[in-house]
Amino acid sequence: MNGTEKQIKDGDFCRVTSGTHKGKSGTVQxxxxSKTGHITITVLQENGVRFKTLGKNVAVTEK
Structure with missing residues (x-):
């Protein structure tokens, strides 16, 4: 995320824009x-499947 994007918070709907889970979307849980200073998030998809990704790989969107 760069300075112009909205900060991620629990309950936000997001879409993964890069990385392993690119194209998936769901609710931030x-x-x-991390110890290395990166923001990590867990995303809950509508089908109930959870996955972890880096905060820089997602964009907050409207559902």
């Missing part, structure tokens, strides 16, 4: 700061 858990936000953590």
């Amino acid at each position: 858990d936000i953590n700061l």
Whole structure:
């Protein structure tokens, strides 16, 4: 995320824009700061499947 994008918070709907899970979307459930300083999030898809990704790989969108 760059400075012009909205900050991620729990409950936001997001779409993954890059990385392994590119194209998937869902609700942000858990936000953590890793030991290396990267923001990691857990995304819950509508089908109930969860996955983890980096915060820089997602964009907050409207559902």
